[in-house]
Amino acid sequence: GAGVSQSPSNKVTEKGKDVELRCDPISGHTALYWYRQSLGQGLEFLIYFQGNSAPDKSGLPSDRFSAERTGGSVSTLTIQRTQQEDSAVYLCASLPYQSTEAFFGQGTRLTVV
Amino acid sequence: GESVGLHxxxxxxxxxxxxxxxxxYSNSASDYFIWYKQESGKGPQFIIDIRSNMDKRQGQRVTVLLNKTVKHLSLQIAATQPGDSAVYFCAENNAGNKLTFGGGTRVLVKP
Known part of the structure; x- marks a missing residue:
């Protein structure tokens, strides 16, 4: 596909379980972001990958959150021991090098019950 | 995490x-300022950007104004249409290509 793909689109998990969210960026895009969005609210920055540089993890809310980007392409956001407050839509975006136009995926709606 | 706007x-x-x-906005060192539109159930979509050395840029039915003196950015939409109903976010692009979103505004178009 031509766009950013995220999977799953919806995920319901039990409190305390681990979840993995996947993002397939647009081929060739060097920058990849993860954001979290609670219902009716703004975009909370989580983590940023740019090429081969060390990721900017300054937005990760706790050490239960981690992310990796393999081969400069696919990224996985992992949330360990999920809590109810982790429930939100997790958005991934990718950008070409030195571009301001971020291309967002449709998001993964995570519900922790 | 960095929280960008409640309610x-x-x-x-x-x-x-x-x-x-x-x-x-807060960062005077940003290179670009950008507007995004988010429709219900979708990810944000790029509308227009403006470089920090400009004060106005026009697109199709949209104009972005940048006032660096008071660190203020605005988006003007001409002849608003029902399809313009969405949440609009401003964003800054800083050195190293990091994109930081500001607070959003929900626009409701009444028929």
Whole structure:
């Protein structure tokens, strides 16, 4: 596909379980972001990958959150021991090098019950 | 994590009128300022950007104004249409290509 793909689109998990969210960026895009969005609210920055540089993890809310980007392409956001407050839509975006136009995926709606 | 806006403000506008959405930014070193539109159930979508050395840029039915003196950014939408109903976010692009979003504004277009 031509766009950013995220999977799953919806995920319901039990409190305390681990979840993995996947993002397939647009081929060739060097920058990849993860954001979290609670219902009716703004975009909370989580983590940023740019090429081969060390990721900017300054937005990760706790050490239960981690992310990796393999081969400069696919990224996985992992949330360990999920809590109810982790429930939100997790958005991934990718950008070409030195571009301001971020291309967002449709998001993964995570519900922790 | 960095939190960007709770309980988004709402702008109600009559169809056909012009809309003005405002945003205050904090980083004077940003290279670009950008506006994104997010429709319900979708990810944000790029609308227009403006370089920091400019004060105005026009697109199709949209104009972005940048006032660096007071660190203020605005988006003007001409002849607002029902399809313009969405949440609008401002963003800054800093050195190293990091994209930081500011608070959003919900625009509701009344028929």
């Amino acid at each position: 988004l403000p709402t702008l109600s506008v009559q169809e056909g009128d012009n809309s003005i959405i405002n945003c205050a």
